[in-house]
Amino acid sequence: MTAKFIGRSVPRLEDRPLLTGRGRFAADISFPGQWHMRIARSPVAHGKIRNVDVSKAKAVPGVYAVWTFADVAELPPIGFRLTGLVELEPYRQFVLARERVRYVGEPIAAIFASDPYIAEDAADLIELDAEHLPVTLSASEDPGFFEDNRSTEATVIRKGYGDVDAAFKAANSVLSLDLSIGRHSGVPLETRGVIARYDDKSDILEMYGAAKVPHWNRDTLARMLGRKTGGVQLFEGHVGGGFGIRGELYPEDVLACYAALKFRKAVKWIEDRREHLIAANHSRQQRHQIRAAIDVEGRILGIEDTFFHDNGAYMRTHAATVPDLAAAMLPGPYRVPAYRVTGHIRLTNKTPCGTYRAPGRYESTFVRERLMDAIAAKIGVAPLEIRRRNLIARQAMPYDLKLDTLGTRIIYDSGDYAKLVETAERKFGARDEIMQRRKKGEHVGIGSALFVEKSGLGPSDLVRISLDAAGEIEVVTGSASVGQGIETVVAQICADTLGVDYARVRVIHGQTDRIEQGGGAYASRVTVMTGEAARRAAEDLRNKALTAAAALMQTTADKLQIAEGTISAKSGAGPTMTLAALAKTYPLTGEGFFEYKHMVYPYGVHIAQVRVDARTGGVTVEKFSVAYDIGRAVNPMLIEGQIAGGVAQGVGGALFEDFVYDANGEPLSVTFADYLMPTAREVPEIGILITEDAPSPLNALGLKGAGEGGVNAAGAAIAAAIDDAIGIPGAVTELPVSPKRVKALILDGTIADRD
Amino acid sequence: MKPAPFTRYVPKTLDEALKILAEVAPHDGRVLAGGQSLVPIMAFRMARPAHLVDINEVAGLDALKVENGKLVIGARVRHAAFHKSVEKGALGALLATVVKHIAHYPIRMRGTFCGSLAHADPASEWCLTAATLDAELVAKSARGARVIPAREFFEGIMATALKDDELLAEARLPLLPAGTKFGFNEFSRRAGDFAMASSLAVYTLKDGKIAEARIGIGGAEPSPRRIPEAEAVVNGQAPSEAVFQAAAEAAADAIDPLEDHQTNAEYRRDLVRAVVSRALEGSL
Numbered sequence A: 001m002t003a004k005f006i007g008r009s010v011p012r013l014e015d016r017p018l019l020t021g022r023g024r025f026a027a028d029i030s031f032p033g034q035w036h037m038r039i040a041r042s043p044v045a046h047g048k049i050r051n052v053d054v055s056k057a058k059a060v061p062g063v064y065a066v067w068t069f070a071d072v073a074e075l076p077p078i079g080f081r082l083t084g085l086v087e088l089e090p091y092r093q094f095v096l097a098r099e100r101v102r103y104v105g106e107p108i109a110a111i112f113a114s115d116p117y118i119a120e121d122a123a124d125l126i127e128l129d130a131e132h133l134p135v136t137l138s139a140s141e142d143p144g145f146f147e148d149n150r151s152t153e154a155t156v157i158r159k160g161y162g163d164v165d166a167a168f169k170a171a172n173s174v175l176s177l178d179l180s181i182g183r184h185s186g187v188p189l190e191t192r193g194v195i196a197r198y199d200d201k202s203d204i205l206e207m208y209g210a211a212k213v214p215h216w217n218r219d220t221l222a223r224m225l226g227r228k229t230g231g232v233q234l235f236e237g238h239v240g241g242g243f244g245i246r247g248e249l250y251p252e253d254v255l256a257c258y259a260a261l262k263f264r265k266a267v268k269w270i271e272d273r274r275e276h277l278i279a280a281n282h283s284r285q286q287r288h289q290i291r292a293a294i295d296v297e298g299r300i301l302g303i304e305d306t307f308f309h310d311n312g313a314y315m316r317t318h319a320a321t322v323p324d325l326a327a328a329m330l331p332g333p334y335r336v337p338a339y340r341v342t343g344h345i346r347l348t349n350k351t352p353c354g355t356y357r358a359p360g361r362y363e364s365t366f367v368r369e370r371l372m373d374a375i376a377a378k379i380g381v382a383p384l385e386i387r388r389r390n391l392i393a394r395q396a397m398p399y400d401l402k403l404d405t406l407g408t409r410i411i412y413d414s415g416d417y418a419k420l421v422e423t424a425e426r427k428f429g430a431r432d433e434i435m436q437r438r439k440k441g442e443h444v445g446i447g448s449a450l451f452v453e454k455s456g457l458g459p460s461d462l463v464r465i466s467l468d469a470a471g472e473i474e475v476v477t478g479s480a481s482v483g484q485g486i487e488t489v490v491a492q493i494c495a496d497t498l499g500v501d502y503a504r505v506r507v508i509h510g511q512t513d514r515i516e517q518g519g520g521a522y523a524s525r526v527t528v529m530t531g532e533a534a535r536r537a538a539e540d541l542r543n544k545a546l547t548a549a550a551a552l553m554q555t556t557a558d559k560l561q562i563a564e565g566t567i568s569a570k571s572g573a574g575p576t577m578t579l580a581a582l583a584k585t586y587p588l589t590g591e592g593f594f595e596y597k598h599m600v601y602p603y604g605v606h607i608a609q610v611r612v613d614a615r616t617g618g619v620t621v622e623k624f625s626v627a628y629d630i631g632r633a634v635n636p637m638l639i640e641g642q643i644a645g646g647v648a649q650g651v652g653g654a655l656f657e658d659f660v661y662d663a664n665g666e667p668l669s670v671t672f673a674d675y676l677m678p679t680a681r682e683v684p685e686i687g688i689l690i691t692e693d694a695p696s697p698l699n700a701l702g703l704k705g706a707g708e709g710g711v712n713a714a715g716a717a718i719a720a721a722i723d724d725a726i727g728i729p730g731a732v733t734e735l736p737v738s739p740k741r742v743k744a745l746i747l748d749g750t751i752a753d754r755d
Numbered sequence B: 001m002k003p004a005p006f007t008r009y010v011p012k013t014l015d016e017a018l019k020i021l022a023e024v025a026p027h028d029g030r031v032l033a034g035g036q037s038l039v040p041i042m043a044f045r046m047a048r049p050a051h052l053v054d055i056n057e058v059a060g061l062d063a064l065k066v067e068n069g070k071l072v073i074g075a076r077v078r079h080a081a082f083h084k085s086v087e088k089g090a091l092g093a094l095l096a097t098v099v100k101h102i103a104h105y106p107i108r109m110r111g112t113f114c115g116s117l118a119h120a121d122p123a124s125e126w127c128l129t130a131a132t133l134d135a136e137l138v139a140k141s142a143r144g145a146r147v148i149p150a151r152e153f154f155e156g157i158m159a160t161a162l163k164d165d166e167l168l169a170e171a172r173l174p175l176l177p178a179g180t181k182f183g184f185n186e187f188s189r190r191a192g193d194f195a196m197a198s199s200l201a202v203y204t205l206k207d208g209k210i211a212e213a214r215i216g217i218g219g220a221e222p223s224p225r226r227i228p229e230a231e232a233v234v235n236g237q238a239p240s241e242a243v244f245q246a247a248a249e250a251a252a253d254a255i256d257p258l259e260d261h262q263t264n265a266e267y268r269r270d271l272v273r274a275v276v277s278r279a280l281e282g283s284l
């Protein structure tokens, strides 16, 4: 295979419709005579439902139907997609509140009306009569009650290896930190949406607006609605961002589908932004109490971590995924001879949680890297030096972490961490300018953080490919596109494998009626899993084409080659034949299946430079740099895009984004005026270095994923940079860091109030 | 986030507008200007006006002119009109400095100067400007017209002296004498957000000494206002860092700070200290 497209930043095949205003997102889809659904939501954070009065809503002209729990009582709660521990099952969410409401925003009724305005008018008239119950708002305080005799502590996860007690006994010193990460989440530009329709002709329930995991959602919907798998089909259109939260199966999806079946009407629901901020998955909120045993030189002997994971009111599709990943990925790129972690998964009266880009890792990287900074301060060496002393060596690869997550054993497949740290420091870590500016009285600082990412989650992906008589290639995947560029990447891989132009390859994704299975788009898995399956499919087609052509050309397949869509002899002599011509007489198809139970592990370094305004506590991120080893870069431009987007979200989580609740559990961050997303003005210049030092040995191209490396260590690096700027090691213990907090740190600390 | 039902009227003349307003005001009727505050709160159904008197086509309300030593700003004049100096003196330069801090470009293309005053957000830059410069606000209704001085106009968070049937037809700002110095500063979490504290400082120099100082503070109290304690500190003094710091201290002491989940009283005073000293430093 000659790499003609792989490794090049070729333009995205996806861009044309998007840039010419022909994008088709969920809200763009309509069917004649459709009904509009509106969800009435609980205004009470915790209460026993006495009555949901829908009489006034039903009387509004244009309202066709109103449902409360009794109308959907036959539907089971929504199940778990990942890390579904049985003990979590009692905490699943029903599609409409049953007996109790547990967060402000919980669906209590569904209204179906002739237009969305009327539906919203009617929703306003629904009255919840509930006996107020005490609210639980912190996961680290004593648990409350989920229901009678059921604690809000859903379960406790424990992981570890080695003799932790012995490590602490042998320690030269022990450090303890108490660290918290705030509640924030992915906020895609496109809110959620579903258009469900029952087709009498084929007896198929169709759902449009699918994203991320259409096949899993199809299978689950079919089970919940008592239909055969083939009796439900999901269709993905353009998707305006995913980030983990979009595309999971939510109550609203099930309600719209159920209504389409019951009423035999197309039912459309488009989430508004206020709903999105209280109803779609939140994420991240954790508090860690971590201790480390170290030797004289700051080498880690053992780590013990106890953390509290605030999962909001219910366990949704991700079940224990986020805390499990936090626990399992915490050791990161360091040698930790003994490790013990206890994660309390607790429910609170807030919006339920799920995964958000780098789930569990943004959190545990913050914790681990704060710890590394504390060790550096304790020993009195530079932050990067202490990290170097603890890094896992290249020679130790593959490195068995002796921990499991997502049903797989964590074995770092490849990596040269020290080399990347050195390169990153050389390229991005210069301090001269900072020292100059400090002399002038400015409070500027640099912070670095290291991480190991995970990517390419299996278990498998299937891809089919065919070439038609016009020479056009169609690749059918069970993957999904959340905007990341899967069409382009898969086309590049197929094009090089086959010897054709990537622009002739059309990649299908997110259509459950086109292929029977698909893993979808999450966990930075698509380029690795779908990419390798596509390569195998293309190879299969190529072999078949060469065999068929060899017979026609009276030679053997091994003497032939394909370049630019034309088959010719490697020797250059003799006749040639185009693939298109061959396809006229011979069906050119291929299939590729890739199954792998281990993930692949890219890694990176984040370096942040911040300026702190000592008078106001304001923090400006001046520069942010990321060095990332991707194994093999299929399309560097797309990787840079992934990293830059991740950095922006990381800056948000570090400084701005925070779902705040008042003492009664009333959400305060329900608009973009209160939930502060960083804008172009807050996102700094981003330096990106992509390296290919450690290709994965686990797939043919050496691929690793790129989706989450931009966000993973951003909170940690910014925290360290703020410490450095204000000259108080260990000052930042909590994300997001608000200016009020920074100002308080400055006043408590030692730095002069001047600038 | 679809607004509750309402009826919209689009009068072409001021008389017509005032007549409709008089009719609908007792029945949840309101003025619609740029819509940059009203439309979002209607989308959240935090406001449910039953009638909107849209003034965007009313003739004559787009005046922006100097008359009798005052800049007259009609009710249809948008924030963006001030991107360039609207008059050659210090006032034009001051307004061009302040306007950059209001929201974002698209919002400035639509939102109006008078709408900001009528809306009376405590952090509004125009409210601070009007209070600091002692603007005159001209309220008109079917009953007649009256002129309200800025210090009587702002009555609290989103509360003004305007009656329900009154239209803020124009705002008048005094032109500033030649040689007037000014400085503006605000602090917000993100560029374009409403300020958590802001300050506008305006003064002249007589024999090297500060005279006729006006030091206004916005975003820190329910309404923006001048802080006489801070003005007294600088009047008669030569500008210096020490004088500015002293004025900032005086302002921080003088205010009765708003508190919310982002700020407590102590932090709000810190911010006031910072914005006042920076506004004054910026005047040099």
Ligand SMILES: Cc1cc2nc3c(=O)[nH]c(=O)nc-3n(C[C@H](O)[C@H](O)[C@H](O)COP(=O)(O)OP(=O)(O)OC[C@H]3O[C@@H](n4cnc5c(N)ncnc54)[C@H](O)[C@@H]3O)c2cc1C
Pocket (backbone or CB within 6 Å): B030, B031, B032, B033, B034, B035, B036, B037, B038, B039, B040, B075, B101, B102, B103, B104, B107, B110, B111, B112, B113, B114, B115, B116, B118, B119, B121, B123, B124, B125, B126, B162, B166, B167, B168, B169, B192, B193, B194, B195
């Ligand atoms: C994202 C965002 C950020 C913003 N940031 C800022 C900021 O940093 N600083 C800032 O100052 N503003 C900010 N704004 C608000 C913006 O400046 C508005 O334009 C302004 O507050 C109101 O002016 P308007 O013409 O849009 O009024 P409208 O929204 O039309 O009306 C606002 C209120 O005033 C009343 N009203 C309007 N005009 C009159 C009149 N002539 N007579 C009587 N009543 C009247 C209306 O009835 C309504 O109650 C922001 C807005 C947005 C959406």
